[in-house]
Amino acid sequence: MAEELLDIHLTLMMPEILVAVMAMVLLLLSAWTHRGGTGVVHWLTILTIGAVILVLQAGEGAAATFAGQFVIDDFARYMKILMCLGMIFPIIMSLDYFRGHAMDGGEYHVVALFALLGGMIMVSSGGFLILYLGVELMSLSFYVLAAWRRDDVQSGEAGLKYFILGSVASGLLLYGISMIYGVTGAVSFREVAAFMGSPAGHANQLLSLGVVMILAGMGFKVAAVPFHMWAPDVYQGAPTPVTVFMSVMPKVASIAVLLRILMEVFVVQHAQWVPIVQLFAVLSMGVGAFAGLVQTNIKRLLAYSSISHVGYMFIGLVTNTQAGVQGVLVYLTIYLVMTMGAFGIILSFDRQGLGEKISDYQGLAHKQPLMAFVMAMFMFSMAGIPPLAGFIGKLNIFMAAVKADMVPLAVAGVLFSAIGAYYYLRVVKVMYFDLPEGSFKVSVSGGGFLIVTLSLFLTFLWGILPGDLLAWTGAGVMVFHH
C-alpha cells in the first residue's frame, strides 16, 4: 500500500496542475485589480487554456499514477483537448458579452477554469472516488456559472434548477458507487473490473443496481432522456456564453466517463447496460426531435438539438465496438464545431439585445446574406445534410451500428434525424423565406468572427475531407481493446 502511494508522477498531471494554479492566481489577480480586471484575466485565461492544449498535444503514451487512480492516455488527451476547445472558444467570443451585460469580473473566468479542471479530472479518473470528485467540481462550478447574471430572474432560476436536480443526480451517482463498493470492496476501476470478471461478479443484483444508478447519474449530466428536464430551462436561462460551455464541456467529460466505465469496467455486465443505454438513445433522439419542433426560443431549440445529438452518440456507445467509440469521438468533435459556430452567430445578435427568439432572425438573408448563409450551413450541418460535417458524424455512427448488427437502432436514428431536420430547416426558413422586420444590422465581434470562420471552415472541411479527423480519433480509440 505504502509503495503504491509513493508511485506519484506529478508530471503526468501537468495540464491539471496548470489549470488549478492559474485559476488560483487569476482569482487573486481579479480580487486586486480594478473592476475585477476583466481584460487581463480574460486574456490570461485564454493563454492558460492555450498552453494546456499545447501540453496535452505534446503528450504521448499511456500511464497511470496515484495507484492507478489517475490515468492518462491518448483517449483522455483527446477528450481533454476537446474540453479545452469547448472552453476557450466561448471565452474568445464573449468578451463583449460581459461588457454589454455588466458582468465584469474575472471570477467568471476562474469558475470556468475550475469547471474545466473538474472535467479533466473526470476524464482521467481511474477510480470511482476521483471520478466523483471531478463530477462535483465540474457541476458545482456550472451551477454557479448558470446563475451568473444575479439580477436576471431567469438566470437565477436556471442556476437553482440546475443545482437541485444536479444534486439529485450526483446523489444517485454516489449511491451507485457505494453499492459497487459494497459488493466489490474496491473503488479503482481496475479492481472493480477484475471483480466483475470473476464468478462472484456475474449476475450480482446489487452490482446491476449500482450500474443503473451510475448510468442515471451520468445520464443527467449529459441531459439524456429521461433525465433531460433541466436542460431546456437551464440553456435558456443561463447567460449565453455559459450555455455554450454547458452544451459542450460537460457532455464531453461525461461521455468520456461513460465510454470508459461501460467498456472497460462493466464489460461483463454489458447485457444489462446495453438495453438501458439503447433506451436512452432512442428516447433522447425522439424527444429531441419532437420537442424541438415547437420551440420559439433558439437556445431552447439548441437544448433539444443537443439532447438528440447525445442520443446519436449513445448509439455509438451501445455498439460496444471500437468503430462505435470512434463514431462517438468524431460526432463529439463535429458537434463541438457546429455548436460553437451557431452560438457565435447567436452571440453576435446578443450585442443588439436580440437573438433569443427565432423570430429575431427573420429575413436575415435579405439584410446580411453572408451571415444568413453561415448560420444556414450550421443548421444544415446539424440536420446531417451532406456535404457538411454533421453528415460525417452521423455516417460514422450509423456505420458502426450497421456493422454491429443494430439495424433497428439505426433505423430509429435515421427516422428521428429526418423529423428533427424540420426544426433546423425552420431556422433557415425564417432567415431566407420570411421578410425582415426592423432594420437593425448585426455585427460580429473580432473574437466571434474568428471562431465562426474557423467553425465554418471546419464544417466544410470535415464534411468533404474528414480524413484527418478520423486519424486523430483513431489514436484515441486504440485505448479500447477487447
Place this chain on the structure above:
Amino acid sequence: MLSLVTFLPLLGALAIAIGVRNNAHKANMARYGALIVSLATFFLSLVLLHRFDVASSAFQFLEEVPWLPAFGIHYRMGVDGISLPFVLLTTLLTPICILASWESIQKRVKEYMIAFLALEAFVVGVFCALDFILFYILWEAMLIPMFLIIGVWGGPNRIYAAMKFFLYTLAGSVLMLLAVLAMGIKGGTFSIPELMDLPLSFQFQVWVFLGFFVSFSVKVPMWPVHTWLPDAHVEAPTAGSVILAGILLKMGAYGFLRFSIPMLPDAARFFTPLIFALSLVAVIYTALVALMQRDLKKLIAYSSVSHMGFVTIGLFTFNQQGVEGGILQMINHGIVAGALFLLVGVIYDRLHTREIIRFGGLAQRMPIYAVIFMLFSMASVGLPGTNGFVGEFLILLGAFLASKAVAFLAATGVVLGAAYMLWMYKRVVFGEIRNPEVSALKDVGMRELATFIPLIVLVFWIGFYPKPFLDVFHVSVQHLLEQASVIKTGAVVMGMK
C-alpha cells in the same frame, strides 16, 4: 474530364459568389456569368459524348482518388451508356432554365444563379458517382439548393411546398443511407461496380431493396408518395419546375436502374408485381386526377407522375424493349415536361395566373406560342412522329412481353393522357377570348423561342430517328439485363426450392 463537367458549374457559382457585387445593377453580370458557365458545361458534356465508346458496356472516363480508404470510400467517377444520357439532359436543361429565368427572376438574381449552378453540379455528380457514399452525399446535397429555389423564389405557398419537398425526400433518403451502409459493409467496399457482382442472400436483398425503394419511389415519385410533387411544382419558379420535372424525377428511376436491378436482381424480380401495381395506379389514377385540375401547372405535375409510372413499368419488365423504352421515355419526359413548364411560364409571366379558366383564345393573339404548345402537347400524348410515341411504344411492347394485363392497363393510361392534354389544350388555346387581358398579349419573343428550339429539334429527332439515342445505351442495357438475369443468391435459392 468527368470531374470537370461536374464541378465546373460549382466553380462558376463560386466565381459569381465572389466576383459579382450584390446589387441590382450587377444582376445581368450574374445572368451572363451563369449562362456562359452552363453553356460551357454543356459543350464539355458534348465532348464527353463524342469520346464515349457506345460499343462498350463498361464504365468510361474513370477517375479514382482515395478519399477515406479506411472505410473503402474512394472518390470514384465514371459513366456508362445508362448514365451518360442523363448527364447530357442535365447540362442541356440547365442553360435553358437560366435563359428562362432571365426576366422572370428579378429579386436576388445572384443567389438564384448560384443555387442553380450548384444544383447542376450536384445532379451531374449523382449521375457520375461510382462510389456509394459519394453518390449519397451528392444526392442529399442537391436538396439544399432546390429547397432554397422553391422557398425563396417560389409562389405564394412556397414555404409549405419547400418544407414538404425537403422532408419527404429526406425521410426517404435516410433509409437509403442505411441500405447503402449495409451493402458497403457486406462488400467491404463502397465501389458501385464492385458491389454489382457481390453475391447476396435473398433476405438481405429484400431488406436493402426496401431501403432503396423508399428513397427512389419518393423521388420518382410513385403513387402514393407523390403528393409532394404537385405542391413543389406549383410553387416553384418556372425554371425550378423544369429542372424538377426534367431531371430530379429521373434520379429516382436512375437509382432503380443503377442499383436495385443489377445489385439486387432477385429482390427486384420479387417486388416486380408490387412495382407494376403501384405504377399502374400512378398511370391511371393520376391521369384521372390530372383531368380534374384547374391549375395548369398542377395538371402537368400530375401528368408527370403518370408518365413516370410508365417509366417504372418499362424498367421492371426486364427485357430489352421495356428497359430501353423506359430510359428513352425518361429523356422524352425530361424534354417534353420541361418544355410544357416553360410554356406555362411564358403565359404566367404575362398574365400572372395559371388558372386554366382564365385563358382561352390564346391562338388568336399568340399563334407561334399556340403552335409550340401544340407540338409539345402532342409529344406528351405520344403522337407518332414525336419522341413520346417511340418511348411509349417500346414500353408497351416490353410490358406486353412481360405481362399482357399490365400492357393493357397501361395502354388505357395513354388514352387518358390524350384526354387530359387535348382538353387542356382546347381550353387554353382555342375558343373565345374571355379574359380581356388575353387580348393584349404579345407572342413569344426571341429569348423565349431560343429556349424552345433545341427541345423542338429533339422531339422530332427522337420521334423520327431514335437510333442514335438508343445506341448510346443499347449495349449498357444488354449488360444490365445480363446482370439482372443472374440469380445472385445461388445456393440459397436452390436450398429453398
